Amino acid sequence: MQKIWQEAEALQTELVERRRDLHRHPETGWTEFRTASIVIKELQALGYEVYMGDDALVEEEMMGLPVTEVLEQAMVRAVSEGADADLVEKMRGGKTGVVGVMKFSRPGKIVAFRFDMDCNDVEECDTADHRPLESGFQSLHAKEMHACGHDGHVTIGLGLAKLISEYKEEMAGTIKLIFQPAEEGVRGARAMVAKGIVDDVDYMFGGHIGFKATKSDSLVCLTGGFLATTKLDASFKGESSHAGAAPERGRNALLAAAASCIALHSISRHGQGASRINVGVLQAGTGRNVLPDVGLIKMETRGANTEINEFMVTEARRMIKASADMYNVDVTVSEAGGAPACVADHELGAEIKALAEACGQYGQVVDYMDLGGSEDCSYFMERVQQNGGRAAYLMYGTEIAAGHHNSCFDFDEKCLYKAVAMLTELAIAYTNK
Secondary structure, three states: OHHHHHHHHHOHHHHHHHHHHHHHOOOOOOOOHHHHHHHHHHHHHOOOEEEEHHHOOOHHHOOOOOOHHHHHHHHHHHHHOOOOHHHHHHOOOOOOOEEEEEEOOOOOOEEEEEEEOOOEOOOOOOOOOOHHHHOOOOOOOOOOEOOOOHHHHHHHHHHHHHHHHHOHHHOOOEEEEEEEOOOOOOOOHHHHHHOOOOOOOOEEEEEEEOOOOOOOOEEEOOEEEEOEEEEEEEEEEOEOOEOOOOHHHOEOHHHHHHHHHHHHOOOOOOOOOOEEEEEEEEEEOOOOOEOOOEEEEEEEEEEOOHHHHHHHHHHHHHHHHHHHHHOOOEEEEEEEEEEOOOOOOHHHHHHHHHHHHHHOOOOEEEOOEEEEEOOOHHHHHHHHHHOOOEEEEEEEOOOEOOOOOOOOOOEOOHHHHHHHHHHHHHHHHHHOO
């Protein structure tokens, strides 16, 4: 046990270099061509069987996909920044999910770990005390930044891949390392789950740097309180006309969109648990003197469980349609993202806590924290649980320079080697169950 932690700590310089390289080259959801290329080549070099492109996800289940032009530009940029051109071509269309599989000689359990890869649509801050700027690893891409720690997650995943390959003799069964695109907006997991990659998994582990675990040298062994969520885009289409000469000839999509916003926020909250709704974007119209013929809203619902969220979604769709009907305009509603709730396995959390305490490497080991938000790792966790397996989500404690999704976000990089070591301990323990 002690040797694993020593070897993980010896990797710290490599881990920091990896994290900082990824931080300099952030890629938003479904455009993680460079990141995925690095992951693929590293896994292949370590002896993993690698699945990518259509072998890692179902195209029809990809949510919130950027337009083709954006994807093509991202491919070109990735290659210009060192990505393998052949691998990038195989991921055409945003199919950037990657799965690494390693089977061991002794029979045992199938254990999976999931790591998200995408960045945020955030412009990194340029204040003098911002460490990435001060140390020269700030984002090279305008309005793209790793402001949530996913650069660290990929780094932890590759560090884990390396230690697992070195501890083959202590492993049993099978390890699956899942590198997921498009977590932001909860868009990417569903397409990978639909491929069946976790259908045979006995133990599923996810995790996050920081979030509510904002004390360095700490570990949260189990996270609950995942809110089910659905992200909807509603596009209203009316008919334009001259606002002064012929307003009666138009069909006002702006008013329909605005009315739907008010109606959506009037939906009754649910008595059986937390329910949320928010319209985050309202866009409409084309000109001051033109009766507006186009409107768009981007919104989300959340619920303490999947049933409550479905109630909110059903009511949201009803309100949107009623608003469109009231102004005699057409409306198309599309799902841009989503994630289910999942049940926290407190017994598994207690097992993880016992193992973490036995390692003696964390100053603080916390048994449980409530997330109070949404994370589409819940798709993987729910599927594993539905098939009789067990799942847990950890949080790797670290002080943070600013809140998640903030332009000045940064974290204590010492959490990287500790997470690698802890996950290696879990890999050994649970493949041998």
